[in-house]
Amino acid sequence: MFQPKGIIPALVTPMDRSGNLLEDGLREVIDYTIEGGVHGVFVLGSTGEIYGLDTKQKQRVLEITVDHVAGRVPIYAGASEITTKDCIQTTQLAESIGGISAVSVLTPYFITPNQEELKEHYKAIAGSTNLPxxxxxxxxxxxxxxxxxxxxxxxDVENIVAIKDSSGDMSKMGEYIRRTQGKDFSVLAGRDTLIFGNLCYGGSGGIASTGNVAPAIVAGIYDAYIAGEFEKSRELQYKLAPLRLAFGLGSFPVVMKEALNLVGINAGVTLGPINEMSPQNREKLIQVLKDLNLYQVRV
Structure with a gap:
């Protein structure tokens, strides 16, 4: 069974002010991240605003991604809906298109299932597909x-192969890692500031939204660690931290899109009700990008 590993950027979904998909923008983001050395791409995640896309848009994002990646790296797709039924529907959409390596499913939101209900939820989704x-x-x-x-x-479910942990709780992520040793199961950091910590503890990498903007830096954390260059890996983690912290300069996920626009890639706008960054915070973001030599790098 497929085992997720490495650095996988959770890609934004470029859209115009009317909510239409910017197809060329998506292709630009894919090329930019793969050229930066990432180990996979992840579309239709929360960073990709899956919650605001209709079924046709989800299908088109998947079709473009499979066509444009053209086998260069594994493709991960989100199927993060609220109900089990809708998660299964999106998972089966991804499977029907082909070329998808694995599907990521966020816990339900707005409703609050208990642990037994969560188990039933994930087992039902896993049982509905051959995808990991x-x-x-x-x-x-x-x-x-x-x-x-x-x-x-x-x-222990055959095609449940990994967990992405965005809790920011290193103790909990450590328990995921410790207690699944010996199983064919990967633990991926969802907090970009904890990728190095994940690897040190025995994890498999990270699904990182900063990988949209600084793919070479994020991928370098993993590559240096795997090469035994631990000090270099840690220094790259330190270097990445200001960019990840800068994501707090606006409402999620506007800063990721604005950063890509400032890099020189047309990521479009964020779906309402999220507004543009304030001019003051935009200037702070520009300075972070300049410090990383990323400002207008693609212009």
Whole structure:
């Protein structure tokens, strides 16, 4: 079964002010990240505003990604809906298109299932497809946590192959890693500031939104670590931190798109009700990009 590893950027979905997909912008983001050395691309995640896309748009994003990646790296797709039924529908859409290596499923949001309900939810999704499934926990956004006990049990399901942990809780991520040792199960950091920590503890890498903007730096954390260059890996993690922290300069996920626009890639705008960054915070973001030699690098 496929095992996720490395640095996988959670790509933005470029859109215009009317909410239409900017297809060439998506192709630009794909090329930019792959040229930067990432180990996969992930579309239709929360950074990709899956919650604001209709079924036709989701299908088109997947079709363009499969066509344009053309086998260069594995493709991951999000299927993060609220109900089990809708998660299955999006998972089967991804499977029907072909060329998708794995599907990531965020815990339900707005509703708050207990751990037994979460287990049933993920087992039903896994049973509906031949695709590998990645569990995704983001406690801050959903108020739903995947306990280590639940992760350990679900890791025994044949096609549940990994978990992305965006809790920011290194102790919990460490327990996911420790307690799934010996299983064919990957633990990926969802907090970009904890990629090095994930690797040191025995994890497999990260699904990182900063990989949209600084793919070479993020991929370098993983590549240096795998090469045994631990000090270099840590220094790259330090170098990345200001960019990740800068994502707090605006409402999620506007800063990722604005950063890409400032790099020179047409990422378009963020779906309402999220507005543009303030001029003051935009200047702060520009300075962070200049410090990383990324400002208008693609112009």
């Amino acid at each position: 499934i990645i569990l995704y926990g983001n406690d801050e956004k959903t108020n739903v946590s995947i306990s280590p006990d639940t992760a350990v049990e679900l890791a």
